[in-house]
Amino acid sequence: MKSFRTADHRRLAYEDSGGSGPAVLCLAGLTRNSREFSDLAAHLAPRYRVIRLDSRGRGRSEHALDPIAEYTIPVEAGDARALLDHLGLARVAMIGTSRGGILAMALACGAPERVSGIVLNDVGAVVEGQGLLRILSGLGRAPAAASFAEAAAELRAANERAFPDVSLADWERFARRIYDDAEGRPALAYDPELRSAVAAGLDAAGPTVSLWPLFEGLHGVPVLVIRGANSDILLPATVAEMARARPDIETLELAGRGHAPFLDEPEALAAIDGFLARHAG
Known part of the structure; x- marks a missing residue:
């Protein structure tokens, strides 16, 4: 595992595997880390350079000194962009699970020229409060x-x-x-203080969080939305509304999966393969 320093001097860890093909950046869920994508990375490595970030406070990355200020979408999306700068990567495809997908959308809104396409794994334009409260109940x-x-x-x-x-x-x-x-x-x-940051964010935003400004700000960036059919975070109505707003997005629903699919499912791998073949690079 490799590491780099952010502008505020946090040491963040990442995995960098695969060949010299187009780069794919994987961003994990709220409490997860680069190991979440182990199977997917092994699947993609023969054709792509697969980079997996441990967001600050997760996995092997350094914890925040000020959790509420640092464990935020703008800061963590900035960390992902800083990793691209560190590696000298002008443009990548991104795969984000849950919070990782939110980070991908935030990065693409701020720098659409850096992102060739985004796979959103069980996250979209609305994050349901019921699912967020379930996650918060065990967080930390x-x-x-x-x-x-x-x-x-x-x-x-x-x-x-x-x-x-x-x-x-x-x-x-x-x-x-x-x-x-x-x-x-x-x-x-992960840093158990992540709970305080998430709880503070929910107090401000309410239990259900709208991410429509992020989704609408993607400015034509290709998107594949993968949803677990039993998800309590991303509802079918949200995916349908996203598709009405952006008829060009691709969607896949996986039976027998909740929040969030593992991305080792054959249907998910086939959809990701097709999407990256069209949009990576």
Whole structure:
């Protein structure tokens, strides 16, 4: 894993793999990190240069000194842009899961010439309050599980309605990506102070958050929206309204998935392959 320094001197970590093909920047969900995209990166690496950022306070990146000021969309989108500058990349395709998709939209609004296309994984022009409150209810809490096998069982129990066909073995693989390994015990892989920043943002915006200004500001940037059919963050009505506003966007709904699809599903990989073939580079 490599790292760079931001303008405010935070050390941020990133993975840079694949060949000399077009660059694809992957941005993870709120509490997740570059490991979230491990399978997708392996799939794309033969054809693309795949860059995966640990946003500040996540994974191997340095934590904020002022969480409420630093764990914000403008700051984190600026970090992603700073990584592109650090790597000397003038233009990339972007794949963003949940908050990562919001960061991708924010970056593209500020610098559309830097973005050749965006894949939005289970995030769109409206973020539903019910889903946000569900996420906030567990945000910042250390895992109770004493082992990764226990964590897998807890994840399956908590998500069996939204993800009914995911095996216990796959949940354990997922657990090892979202948690750090503290001598065999799962541990938070993000700064628990992220909770205070998110809670402050929700107090200001209300439980349901409109991102229409970001979506409408993409100025023709190609977009693929992937939605989990059981998602409580991105609703079908929102995707339909986005498609009415931008008839050129591509959409995909994945059965048996909630928030957010893993992006290892065959349908998701096929859609991403086609989108990148048309818009990466």
